[in-house]
Amino acid sequence: xxxxxxxxxxxxxxxxxxxxxxxxxxxxxxxxxxxxxxxxxxxxxxxxxxxxxxxxxxxxxxxxxxxxxxxxxxxxxxxxxxxxxxxxxxxxxxxxxxxxxxxxxxxxxxxxxxxxxxxxxxxxxxxxxxxxxxxxxxxxxxxxxxxxxxxxxxxxxxxxxxxxxxxxxxxxxxxxxxxxxxxxxxxxxxxxxxxxxxxxxxxxxxxxxxxxxxxxxxxxxxxxxxxxxxxxxxxxxxxxxx
Amino acid sequence: xxxxxxxxxxxxxxxxxxxxxxxxxxxxxxxxxxxxxxxxxxxxxxxxxxxxxxxxxxxxxxxxxxxxxxx
Numbered sequence: 067x068x069x070x071x072x073x074x075x076x077x078x079x080x081x082x083x084x085x086x087x088x089x090x091x092x093x094x095x096x097x098x099x100x101x102x103x104x105x106x107x108x109x110x111x112x113x114x115x116x117x118x119x120x121x122x123x124x125x126x127x128x129x130x131x132x133x134x135x136x137x138x139x140x141x142x143x144x145x146x147x148x149x150x151x152x153x154x155x156x157x158x159x160x161x162x163x164x165x166x167x168x169x170x171x172x173x174x175x176x177x178x179x180x181x182x183x184x185x186x187x188x189x190x191x192x193x194x195x196x197x198x199x200x201x202x203x204x205x206x207x208x209x210x211x212x213x214x215x216x217x218x219x220x221x222x223x224x225x226x227x228x229x230x231x232x233x234x235x236x237x238x239x240x241x242x243x244x245x246x247x248x249x250x251x252x253x254x255x256x257x258x259x260x261x262x263x264x265x266x267x268x269x270x271x272x273x274x275x276x277x278x279x280x281x282x283x284x285x286x287x288x289x290x291x292x293x294x295x296x297x298x299x300x301x302x303x304x305x306x307x308x
Numbered sequence: 309x310x311x312x313x314x315x316x317x318x319x320x321x322x323x324x325x326x327x328x329x330x331x332x333x334x335x336x337x338x339x340x341x342x343x344x345x346x347x348x349x350x351x352x353x354x355x356x357x358x359x360x361x362x363x364x365x366x367x368x369x370x371x372x373x374x375x376x377x378x379x
Contacts, residue, residue, distance in 0.1 A: 104323035108330040115334070158337050162330040169326035271341065278348050285355045292362060 070277035084263040114264035115159035122152025127220020130213035142209040199305040
């Protein structure tokens with residue numbers, strides 16, 4: 067049994083330190099944007115949340131490959147948690163982006179903006195992951211089908227990203243470019259630290275979730291071996307790997 | 309709709325509620341997640357302590373059985 071609690075303390079401490087430094091840089095170091103002013107501070111939160119969320123979806127697909135290759139259910143659990151966390155981060159990115167759009171454009175949502183709509187499509191696509199799992203009762207089949215879905219949907223993420231980049235019409239500013247998105251040095255540093263902080267937060271919460279799920283599974287296994295199968299309440303249909 | 313490049317900057321006083329709202333949303337998401345995790349952890353802890361009690365009880369019963377004279 068893999069111990070997911072290993073290194074969790076160090077990871078948590080480094081996450082807290084990085085997020086604290088990032089917040090300090092955002093509010094005390096990074097200059098006010100000449101075009102957007104104070105509202106631009108939302109970018110240091112919204113963009114890393116969106117990037118980490120998209121990377122989390124891709125990670126979910128990569129971990130699902132591990133499940134299909136080995137047949138080991140622990141890979142399915144890892145993939146499930148990666149997608150679950152990415153969805154939470156994605157919703158965070160969507161809400162913070164909406165708040166920024168309202169302040170900057172005067173609208174909560176702009177339907178003719180490819181970046182926004184494509185992100186929503188990705189999010190809605192992965193929102194069907196849990197219902198898909200829930201609809202399949204047999205755990206083995208559930209894991210297999212969910213892995214196939216995670217791989218296909220995960221592959222869709224970079225394709226979607228490239229398609230948006232090729233789109234002509236966009237009002238959404240570009241941050242992720244090879245040239246650094248035209249950010250001046252102090253803003254770029256703040257952005258990179260924020261991105262690292264959010265990525266560390268994702269990794270920490272992933273590990274916490276894995277440790278919690280692993281501990282619960284071990285407790286169930288112990289109960290079953292000590293008290294017999296009747297002492298363990300049936301899990302019933304669940305979207306989470308059991 | 310005003311194109312992004314032409315949108316005027318909000319004065320810090322007007323922009324502050326939006327910035328605060330965005331960071332509060334982030335904080336709320338993290339706190340809700342931690343609260344859910346804490347509830348799950350409590351449940352697992354309760355399960356483990358129940359199992360621990362069961363193991364202790366079994367050990368005592370086994371001890372009693374060993375002490376009883378055979379035949």
